[in-house]
Amino acid sequence: MRLADGTVWSIPILFDLSEDEISDYGVKEGVSLLLTYGGNPMAIFKVEEIFDYDKKAMCQDVYGTDEDKHPGCARTYEYKDKFIGGKITLVNRPKINPPYDPYFIPPLEMRKRFKEKGWERVVAHQTRNVPHTGHEWLMKGAWFQTYAELPIEKPVVGVLVNAIIGAKRKGDYIDEAIILTQDELRKSGYFGDHNHLTSLTFWDMRYAGPREAIFHAMLRTNLGLTHHMYGRDHAGVGTYYGAYDAHHLLASVQDDLDITPVYSMNWLYCPHCGEITSEGLCNHRDEWQKFSGTLIRSIVQDGVKPPRLIFRPEVFDLVLECADKYGFGSPFVTDEYLENRIPVFEIPPM
Amino acid sequence: MAEGKYPINIWVNEERFEKLQQAGLAEMCEEMLAGLKVIRVYANDTQRDKILKVFPTAKFDSATTKSIELLPRDVKDKIFDKVVGKQNIDILDDFLSAY
Numbered sequence: 069m070r071l072a073d074g075t076v077w078s079i080p081i082l083f084d085l086s087e088d089e090i091s092d093y094g095v096k097e098g099v100s101l102l103l104t105y106g107g108n109p110m111a112i113f114k115v116e117e118i119f120d121y122d123k124k125a126m127c128q129d130v131y132g133t134d135e136d137k138h139p140g141c142a143r144t145y146e147y148k149d150k151f152i153g154g155k156i157t158l159v160n161r162p163k164i165n166p167p168y169d170p171y172f173i174p175p176l177e178m179r180k181r182f183k184e185k186g187w188e189r190v191v192a193h194q195t196r197n198v199p200h201t202g203h204e205w206l207m208k209g210a211w212f213q214t215y216a217e218l219p220i221e222k223p224v225v226g227v228l229v230n231a232i233i234g235a236k237r238k239g240d241y242i243d244e245a246i247i248l249t250q251d252e253l254r255k256s257g258y259f260g261d262h263n264h265l266t267s268l269t270f271w272d273m274r275y276a277g278p279r280e281a282i283f284h285a286m287l288r289t290n291l292g293l294t295h296h297m298y299g300r301d302h303a304g305v306g307t308y309y310g311a312y313d314a315h316h317l318l319a320s321v322q323d324d325l326d327i328t329p330v331y332s333m334n335w336l337y338c339p340h341c342g343e344i345t346s347e348g349l350c351n352h353r354d355e356w357q358k359f360s361g362t363l364i365r366s367i368v369q370d371g372v373k374p375p376r377l378i379f380r381p382e383v384f385d386l387v388l389e390c391a392d393k394y395g396f397g398s399p400f401v402t403d404e405y406l407e408n409r410i411p412v413f414e415i416p417p418m
Numbered sequence: 419m420a421e422g423k424y425p426i427n428i429w430v431n432e433e434r435f436e437k438l439q440q441a442g443l444a445e446m447c448e449e450m451l452a453g454l455k456v457i458r459v460y461a462n463d464t465q466r467d468k469i470l471k472v473f474p475t476a477k478f479d480s481a482t483t484k485s486i487e488l489l490p491r492d493v494k495d496k497i498f499d500k501v502v503g504k505q506n507i508d509i510l511d512d513f514l515s516a517y
Contacts, residue, residue, distance in 0.1 A: 238475070239475055239477075239488065337451060337452050339452070339453075357450060357451050357452070358482055358483075359482075360479055360481070360482035360483050362477055362479040362482070362483070362487045362488065363427070363451070363479065363482070363483050363485070363487060365487070365488060366427060366429070366487035366488050366489075367429050367451075367454070369488060369489075369490075369491055370428070370429040370431070370491055370494055371431065371491060372429040372430070372431040372454070373431070374451065374452075374454055375451065375452040375453055375454055377452040378451045378452050378454065
């Protein structure tokens with residue numbers, strides 16, 4: 069969980085190679101490698117170390133299990149047998165393709181944006197989803213919590229939606245629908261420029277639960293955020309982690325993090341109240357209608373427009389538009405999408 | 419152990435509701451999620467397992483709703499048409515016999 073110098077670092081970032089590749093490319097300690105993407109130069113990798121590692125032990129440390137059915141472990145077992153370590157320097161900035169380009173905001177630029185907006189505190193909303201109103205209220209609740217004792221004469225707190233764009237599985241929402249519908253909440257007035265900004269980060273989810281919660285804290289600290297919202301079972305999968313394991317691990321390293329966690333209970337629809345409410349507030353427990361991402365996806369798949377209290381009509385319309393424009397007729401990832409989708413970025417020739 | 423009962427939610431849009439009304443089956447709808455109309459066709463353990471095997475995109479939402487979700491739309495349409503045709507939600511054995 070910590071580097072040799074004591075720095076909290078919850079998930080290793082690995083560069084794996086096979087013995088043959090190391091031999092073929094002439095990789096050895098002290099050399100500099102040119103990393104390319106699509107045939108064009110991207111970065112210089114100064115190799116400081118070539119090492120191997122017990123993958124089972126790595127899984128146990130990071131994921132708390134070595135079962136290969138855990139997606140993070142499965143990914144680890146696919147790594148080749150050698151790892152190289154060293155400093156990487158970007159030499160050619162990626163060109164982000166539409167419609168993603170306005171949402172890729174590197175750390176220095178992000179901090180500048182926060183300053184321009186006059187935000188003293190910014191809370192991160194981690195997402196891989198098209199938002200239903202349960203998600204919307206997670207953001208609104210986190211905004212209230214983050215505002216806390218600050219003066220309210222002018223807007224000084226923002227929500228940063230930071231969508232994770234990475235490896236996709238069939239049946240997930242397509243990336244274009246995720247990023248554009250998140251921003252649609254601002255465009256349609258459920259939030260505004262004064263309190264909401266959508267962005268993306270390239271990262272393949274590891275589903276490491278508590279360890280990934282720490283990693284997300286570091287990632288968003290680097291982006292200049294002051295607060296990070298965490299719901300139940302953050303970045304979890306199946307039944308590997310308890311609902312609040314991530315909160316407990318965050319608490320154990322809180323003094324070493326430069327970001328304040330904001331914990332959120334679930335939001336749900338109560339027909340008695342006639343509104344979205346928090347499970348911590350409403351006591352009509354027998355009447356609660358809980359949100360489920362799978363259930364909402366099922367409604368969208370049936371082509372049925374949900375009530376606006378559950379799913380904003382502007383978001384629904386945009387999901388269908390994205391299906392036509394980017395998803396080959398489907399808002400969900402299909403084989404055709406995986407083969408023919410618009411690349412999120414490319415590296416231009418130098 | 420008692421056998422499970424797992425709903426397949428057939429969400430009812432205007433087109434489906436019109437068909438139900440014409441068949442005199444509008445009262446078959448329940449309301450979920452802020453008044454969204456739905457017909458719930460229940461599967462037992464065997465039927466659930468067969469559905470998940472025959473339609474690999476389908477998912478059993480074991481965490482929240484305990485329902486079978488993400489069946490392809492055309493499959494839902496077929497189930498819906500069977501319900502309307504038989505005027506009953508107990509149609510899964512008949513439906514699955516084709517697979």
